[in-house]
Amino acid sequence: MSSSQINKNIIFSIYSKNKTVFTLTDIAMLTNESNFKSLNGKLNYYVSKGKLFRPRKGIYVKANYNPEELACVLYTPSYISLDYVLQKYGIIFQYDERMTAISYLSRSIEIEDRTYVYRKVKGEILVVTQGINRIENINMATPERAFLDTLYLNKDYYFDNLNPLNKELVYGLLPLYNSQALTIRVNKLLKNG
Structure with a gap:
């Protein structure tokens, strides 16, 4: 050949x-x-x-590549979560064009006028695939996992609308984080929300 x-x-x-x-x-x-x-x-x-x-x-x-797919490849393992997912599901209303993800490191990089923000979590949380959907080469948190990731990393976070969340799924995922403080915050928010 x-x-x-x-x-x-x-x-x-x-x-x-x-x-x-x-x-x-x-x-x-x-x-x-x-x-x-x-x-x-x-x-x-x-x-x-x-x-x-x-x-x-x-x-x-390729030309016209999917930025969500790129976010999952830049740092591996990683999955899209936090504000990006919460925004997508109407849990927060503030528009933020950054692509937010969970990974083994905290980093912010810019590629072709798009900002990719990675937040670090413990390895034992990162490797659990429960609450993460893999669709067409993209790893994306469910809204429930994104909600918990956000609360795990930001103790004082304001959510606009908790109605899209399935409370049973939230409580099913909560033990992954092994955090009493997170459990208290979740109980308070879901009880009031």
């Missing part, structure tokens, strides 16, 4: 997937390419031609 055919197979393999964000390792596995240096060179060629984009070192995206 010629070099040109291999290159076309790489780009075809990437664009034939529903996924819009790839790490170098993802592409290596997708194309069965074991030579990372060679693969990186080929991918850099596609970046220079505008067929792929590289928002961060080692991460490649």
Whole structure:
């Protein structure tokens, strides 16, 4: 197979997937390419031609990539939560265009005029997948998990509307955090809300 055919197979393999964000390792596995240096060179060629984009070192995206998908790949493991999810479900009304996520570190980065904010939680909380939905390569907290994540990280937080929350699900997730202070805050809010 010629070099040109291999290159076309790489780009075809990437664009034939529903996924819009790839790490170098993802592409290596997708194309069965074991030579990372060679693969990186080929991918850099596609970046220079505008067929792929590289928002961060080692991460490649298609044109019109999904920013939610990128948020889950920038730092792994991570999942979208906090204000972004609360806003989406009408639990808070203040508009904030930042993409907020939970991860193993606290960090704020800007990519193409979008800010991605990561907040750190303990590893034993982060790795539990209960209350996190994985849909089309995106890990996103349920509104109940986002509510608990927010209260866990911010003891004095104002919620505009608690009606969308399923209280049974909130209380089912509460033991994951192993926090008496959080339990007291949740009981107070849900009793009054």
